[in-house]
Amino acid sequence: MEANSIKQKRTGIVLFSEYKRGEGISKALEIGRENILFEVRSSKLKGRGGAGFPTSTKWMLTAASKADEKFIICNADEGEPGTFKDRVLLMEYPELVFDGMVIGGFTIGAKVGIVYLRGEYEYMLSFLEDYLEKMRKDNLLGKNIVGKNFDFDIEIRLGAGAYVCGEETALIESLEGHRGESRNRPPYPVNRGFNGCPTSVNNVETLASVPHILIKGGDWYAKVGTDKSAGSKLFSISGDCKKPGVYELPWGTKISEMLKLVDAPSAKAVQVGGASGICVPESQFDRTFAYEDIATGGSIMIFGKNRDMLKVLKNFMEFFVEESCGQCTPCRIGNVKLLEGVEMIEKGEFTFDYINKLKDLGKSMQIASKCGLGQSSPNPFISILDNFKDEILNKIEAK
Amino acid sequence: MEDKKKSRAPVSQQSFKVEKPTDLNTIGGTVTVELNEKKVSVPFGTTILEACRDNQIHIPTLCHHDDLCVAGVCRVCVVEVEGMRTLQAACAFPITSPIKVKTSTSDVRKARRHVIDLMLSEHFGECYSCIRNNNCELQSLAEEYGVDGYTFGHVTKPTYEKDLSSYSVIRDMSKCVLCKRCVRTCIDLQEVGVLEAIDRGDKTHIGTFLEKPLADVICINCGQCINRCPTGALHANDPSDEIWAAIEDPKKHVVIQTAPSPRAAIGECFGLEPGHSMTYQLNSALKRIGFNGVFDTNFTADLTIFEEGTELIIRLFKALVQKDTSVALPQFTSCSPGWVKYIEHFYPEYINNLSTAKSPQQMFGAILKTFYAQQIGIDPKDIVSVAVMPCSAKKFECNRPEMNSSGYQDVDFGLTTRELAKMIKEAGIYLPEMPKQHFDTPFGDASGAGLIFGATGGVMEAAIRSVVEFVTGLKVEDVFANANVIPVRGFEGVKYYEIPIAVVGPVPDILKHLVPDWNWLKGATLKIAVAHGTANAKKVMDDIKSGGKFSECHFIEFMACPGGCIGGGGQPIPTSLEIRKARAKAIYEEDESLEIRKAHDNPYVTMIYEKFFTEGPCGHLSHKLLHTHYTPRGKYIS
Structure with a gap:
């Protein structure tokens, strides 16, 4: 695998800056849990999957949960249409992702880390496995990591291709061998996650940010970005x-x-x-x-300029109709109704009254669906119809 | 054994069961929450739904069922929790902090209405042409939320073909609203696991392994899923049209046997509160409908005590006295056809432990087409034998190929309580106002022992009432006050009990040819157990397999359905622990009101051993007519 062929060209403030493999792990094991949590908290790092939950809080809660066994899971399901950044991180910066996992595992008290790898990324598997093997050889994984009294290993599991499994509780269901369906919360995974044990599920990018934060300091990281969105x-x-x-x-x-x-x-x-x-x-x-x-x-x-926004919307809605896990009513049937609405507009066979009813339905879906999938699937419906109303209507009239 | 079992349902279909504090006065024992601006104090871990119910706030539900783990999937019960971005499912949200809940804001009402509208848009059929008309939770919800049209359209053609393959359970998935109660019933309540959601998105549907017809998978026909289905998507295979046709055919002699559990529950179909026994009103209603003979299944329940009890004595004698190691002990009861099919599928290596005695229904069937046919001088081919049962599995049982020892199909139709209620209504009869009438000769009214077969522990109690008197020579009343064997009663999942045999009496005449005396039982301790619901049965079976304390038992009663027959898959809908308790109470009260309460005191049983089964229990003829064999099915599905 020609992992580093493009790497030379990438430059960036944090992730795409210089980093030496294992550096973060050594630092972490040296400074200890409290200091790691302190640095991560002062970095104001938030979950990079999209939901933006503060990483230090998640780790703190998992660390505070009483249990014999804990897990850290790297969410590499990268299923959101149009995203491919985790692929780059995994292929070109695996040292960041895996070092981040080791640090996270050490912080929360896990002995096992699991990478939930998107099914379509199967081609990366042998490369990543080889990489982990190298880490084991260099004592960055396994028993007594870097000579400190800490055992930790990472395994990689492949997803089976469901979008919903990017949602952390559905991901855990899938890991346990069940249908990919989101769970009721509470309990949150930090208290009861994989196999009923406290589990921290972190996005690839979140984990990859951590080694840099430890090396350069949380304050340094927090200076990048805005006040509320650090880094x-x-x-x-x-x-x-x-x-x-x-x-x-x-x-x-x-x-x-x-x-x-x-x-x-x-x-x-x-x-x-x-x-x-x-x-x-x-x-x-x-x-x-x-x-x-x-x-x-x-x-x-x-x-x-030449894109048909109704087609764009239709494409998104078709995606949700297919990718809803089908367990809760608003998401399973609601998305079908929204798609039907788009098709009605496409044919010019609709009433404003009905489309407004559908928007209303979308708002209910946003608050009544069981998980983030159904809660966010009406977003394009509402925002595209609101923001491109004139364009869509003009097009239909022209027909 | 009392440990809360680990659920086999996926966690996505379970709620977070927060351990409720035992002492509410401890710090943190209760949480003060605001429900619609009213401050109330609730035990830590109470769900919002429970808290609202306790405070007279009605929250609509659909996927929630008190017997089942929580799915939180229908989203009908959503409420607003202050500070949370989205609405929360009241059924799945445990209260662990002082939250503020609002249960009927405009967002909440709109969301609920949307959910109902969406379900109606994909729910095929019209209410008036549905078996669950007026007893449908979706219909009630639509009424509650003022639905007067199909906001988001309505399917006009069935989405799925009906699965008519099973003798017991019919699946009409076009009416399914995917609440997954059936899935949870099957995997979690019963631990069978035949049903699961298949596919995703708008293609999601409930299906079986490899989408096989229900008759071809490991369904045990218990019908618990029917009882918990909120709509008409699941119902029993209804033979009432064929029964009407037989009644109207002058050449046919149509007889019916009624089991105790339907009688304790059928009143519910006529608007009565659970817990009213309709035994004698039912007799006159059935006569008016046109049945030629109305008999009490308890007669053969009494007979079962003789046959199964004798079989147990023979097994014990062989094992303890003759040291025959091939004898399978403990002996398992075999009256529950759901249990029988369960063991055939899940523990086929133990089918020799099943009593070979047929169930009371099948014993009666065999007697009706032999002894009874002779008595009244009618060709058995013209007898149509109907059994009203609380059970959907009885439909499968009467169609088992081996159940034709009379030379004909022993029982022609298994009819559920619900289906009989429908026939009675169709005949223009309001059951509660019917006059009381006794059962027909030659089998008459049976004993209270047969009657209590309907509740979990009943078979065991009936057996104890007879065995104690047979073996010890004492009166059972001297051992158990008022002949009520309280230790085997009640709804605990698994019950275990030991009866020490301190004294022995003379062997009664009817058993003299089998055992010389009872001295070999003197000083012994009879160990018995009772389990109801196949999930509890599984616990006991796994314990036996691993050589635990239940493997030391002599006799174990198993019932497939929670609560025993009174909670059967053919009983009126809805069901809940309270309803099942009320039905059981009705049965025990009726038992206490009877003069004859022991199987061996039933004069008609004595009569049939004198007149027909002249070799006594477990003799040749009774082996032919009253006993059966089983099929080790395993989980192999062709």
Whole structure:
């Protein structure tokens, strides 16, 4: 595998900066749990999967949970349409991800870390396994890691291709061999997760940020980005632009700045956060990527002037109809109804009254669905119909 | 054994059961919450739903069922919890901090209505053409939320083909709302695990292993899923049209036997509170419907005590006196056809432990087409034998190929309590106002021992009432006050009891040809156990397999359904622990009101051994007609 062929070109403030394998682990084992938690807390690192839960809190809760066995799980399901940053991290910066896992495992008191790898990433498996083997040889995994009294190992499990398994409780169900379905919360995985044990589920990027934080300090990290959104973020940028790819940008970057960077002068819309995200029209391109403005897991799709936004919406809704796990009513049937609504508009056979009813339904889905999937699936429906109403209506009238 | 079993349902279908504090006065024992701005104090770990119920706040539910683990999937019970971004499922949310809950804000009402509208959009059929009309939870919800149209459309064609393969349970998945109660009933309550959700998204449906028809998988026909289905997606295979046709056919002599559990529950179908026994009103209703003979299944329950009890004595004698190591002990009861199929599938290596005695239903069937046919001088081919049972598995049982020892199918139709209620209504009869009438000759009214077969522990109690008197020569009343064997009663999942035999009496005439005396039992301790619900049966079986204390038992009563027959899959819907307790109470009260309460005091049983089964219990003829054999099925599915 030519893992490092592109690496030379990447530069970035945190993740794409220099790091020596094992450095973070040694530091972590040297400074101890409390200091790790302190650094991570002062870094203000939040979960990079999209939900933005403070990482130090998650680790603290898992560490505080009383149990004989604990787990740290690296969520590498990367299923959100339009995101491919974890793939880059895993293939080009595995040292960051795995060192982060070891540090996390040490902090929460786990002996086993599990990478839940997206089924479609099976091709990475042998590379990653080889990498772990090397770590074992170098005493970065296994017994008495770097000579300190700490045992930890990592195993990799493959997902079976369900989008919902990116949701942490559904991921755990899947790991346990059940259907990928989200669980009721509470209990939260930090108290009762994999096999009933306290479990911290962290995104690949979150874990990859940790070694840098330990080496350079939480305060250093917190200086990057904005006050409420500390540090940097990886963006998977695709669509109508000249330079698509994975970019590391500080939080607080404006959409317009991002568009300039990737050379997309004719963008009329940017879908932020993948299928479950929101669609931002040109008039709002001065908005920023930040937890306090537009929070995102990093999937960015750029739509140029000639794109049909109704088709874009239809594509997203078809995705949700298929990917709903089917357990809760609002998500299972609601998405079907929203898709039907899109098809009605497509044919010009609709009433505004009914479409408004569907938007209302979407709002109920956002608050009444069991997990994040159904809670976010109406986002594109609502945001695209609101922001591109005139365009869609003009098109239908022209028919 | 009292440990809370580890659920086999996926955690996604379980709620977080917070251990409730035993002493509510300890610090943190209770939490003060605000329910609709009213402050109340609830035990730590109470769910929002429970807290609301205790405070007269009605929360609609659909996927929630008191007997089952919590799924939290229908989202009908959502409520607002202050500070939380999304609505929370009241059934699945344990209260562990002083939260503020609002149960009917506009967001909540709108979300609930949306959920109901969505379910209705995919729920095929119209209420008036549904078996669950007026007894459907979806219908009630629609009424409660003022649904007067299909906001999001309505399917006009069935989405799935009906599965008519099973003798017992019919699945009409076009009416399924995917509440998963059946899935949880099967895997968690009963630990059978035939049903599971298949596919995802809008293609999600409840299916079986490899989507096989229900008749071809390891379904035990207990019908517990039917009792818990909120809609008409699951129902029993109804033979009432064929029964009507037989009644109207002048050439046919149609007889019916009624089991005790339907009689204790059928009143519920006529609007009575659970717990009213309708035994004698039912007799006159059945006569008016046109049955030529109405008999009491308890007669053969009494007979079962003789046959099964004798079999136990023979097994014990062989094992203890003749040191025959091939004898299978403990002996298991075999009256519950759901249990029988369960053991055939799950523990086939233990089928020799099953008593070979047929169930009371099948014994009666065999007698009706032999002895009874002779008595009244009718060709058995013209007899149509119906059994009203609390049970869906009885439909399968009467169709077992081996159940034709009379030369004909011994029992032609198994009819559930619900189906009989429907026939009675169709005949224009309001059951509670019918006059009381006794059972027909030549089998008459049976003993209270047969009657209590309906509740868990009943078979064991009936057996104890006879065995104690047979062996010790004492009156059972001298051992158990008022002949009530309290230790085997009640709804505890598994009961264990020991009866020391201090004295022995003379061997009664009817058993003299089998054992010379009882001296070999003197000083022995009879060890017995009772389990109801196959999940509890599984515990006992696993214990036996690992050589635990239940492997030392002599006799174990197993019932497939929670609560025994009174909680059977053919009983009126809904079901709950309270309802099952009320039905059991009705049965025990009726037992106490009877003069004859021991199987061996039933004069008609004595009569049939004198007149027909002249070789006595476990003799040749009784072996032919009253005993059967079993099939080791395993889990192999072709």
